Amino acid sequence: VGKSWLCLFLALEVALRGHEVLYIANQDNERRLKSRVVDVSPFPPDGVHFLAGISNTRVLPKGEFAHDFIRAIKNHYPKVKCLVVDTLAAIRAEPPAKTKKDDYALSEEEFSALRKLAHELELAVILVHHTRKATDNDSSPVERLLGSQGIAATVETIMVLKQEPGSQDVALHVTGKDVEQQDWILPWHSPGFGWPKEMTEARLGSFQMDCLEHIRQHPRCMQVSIVQALSKDPSQVSRAISKLLEVGLIGRDRDGRLVAK
Numbered sequence: 001v002g003k004s005w006l007c008l009f010l011a012l013e014v015a016l017r018g019h020e021v022l023y024i025a026n027q028d029n030e031r032r033l034k035s036r037v038v039d040v041s042p043f044p045p046d047g048v049h050f051l052a053g054i055s056n057t058r059v060l061p062k063g064e065f066a067h068d069f070i071r072a073i074k075n076h077y078p079k080v081k082c083l084v085v086d087t088l089a090a091i092r093a094e095p096p097a098k099t100k101k102d103d104y105a106l107s108e109e110e111f112s113a114l115r116k117l118a119h120e121l122e123l124a125v126i127l128v129h130h131t132r133k134a135t136d137n138d139s140s141p142v143e144r145l146l147g148s149q150g151i152a153a154t155v156e157t158i159m160v161l162k163q164e165p166g167s168q169d170v171a172l173h174v175t176g177k178d179v180e181q182q183d184w185i186l187p188w189h190s191p192g193f194g195w196p197k198e199m200t201e202a203r204l205g206s207f208q209m210d211c212l213e214h215i216r217q218h219p220r221c222m223q224v225s226i227v228q229a230l231s232k233d234p235s236q237v238s239r240a241i242s243k244l245l246e247v248g249l250i251g252r253d254r255d256g257r258l259v260a261k
Contacts, residue, residue, distance in 0.1 A: 001163045002170045003128050004028075004036075005192050007084045010126065012041050015048035019081040022073060026053030026060060026090035040192035049077065053090060063093025067117050074121045086128040107150030115156060131160060141173040161186075172196060200247050207232070211240045212260065215250055220257040 004025065011023045025033050030052040037044055053060065061069045069091070074080060085091055095106060118125045129151070131144040138144055141160035142152050152158055157176030164171055168188035175181045185202035186193040204212065207230075214226050227237050241258070244250045250260050 002161050002186065002188075002193065004086055005040075006159075006161065006170075006172075006186065007086050007126060007128060008036060008040060009193050011048055011082065011084055012044065014082045015045040018047070020047040020049070020077055020079045021082040021084070022049045022051065022077060022080055023084040023086070024051045024053065024060070024090070025086050027087065028052050029054040036191070047079075049080075060090045062091055064113075066091035066093075067113070070117060070123070070125070071121065074123060080123065082124045082126065084126045084128070088127040088129045103148040104150040104153075107148040108154050111151055111154035115154065127155075131162075134162075142175060169202070171199065201249060204243075204249075205240075207236070208240045208243055211237065212244055212249055215244075215258045216260045219259055220253060220255075222257055226258075 004027075007023065011021045014021050028036075033050055033052045037050065060066065070083065073083065093110065095103075099106070101109070114125060114127075117123075130146045132146050134144055141162065142158055143149070144160060144162075145152050145158070155176075157174070157179060160173040162171045162173070164185065168190070170186045170188070170193070172184040172186050173182075174184065183199040184196040185199050186196055187202070188194075201209075201212070210230060211226055214229055215221060218225065218229075223237060223241055224234075226232075226241070227234050230237070241250070245252075248261060250258055253259055
């Protein structure tokens, strides 16, 4: 859920920072893609280019031919630094009918070639893929990637989206070879996502957030000052502080005063 909105967010943010981007929306026509872009950015930054697959008279090439296509993109847009392909199936080769290689080996071979191509062209390639339904056996979000785990083992960075229960917000799990594991919340702004929020903080209640903001603005304050400033019952403040301590957003110094981490 929300994959295309996240990719649009990333493409626009990269372009805002002065880099050229090509976003291939293979499942959109020009009308739908333009409507979505205008909804979130009425005046898109220079350097972001779009290709609507449904409105294109030719289908995208797959497999090794897709590599030639990506090289052609780089030749046509020599300054492009990021390519978004939504979705991966648009350029992925059909598995060979007869082979002794298993799914893992085939996936590792395919995505290793794409990774080498990205490094060769100095191009960040974002591939949009699907997840399967979660099961009790999944120990991490990465295990929900559709298809062989050879994909997860080969790509450099993985971002997995999951709908937050009872909310239009989306959880974003990030991990990879060059990034520490992170968990974020993407707030839904209808349309599109707002700037990611750290998951632990985003899941706080409104009063817990008020207490955290007070501690940030008044470092080394005592709990009684929060009671007075927010005009709340001491027991209510105590419960909120206990929760903030439990999730590690605040701590106490040697004198017992509260400090945000």
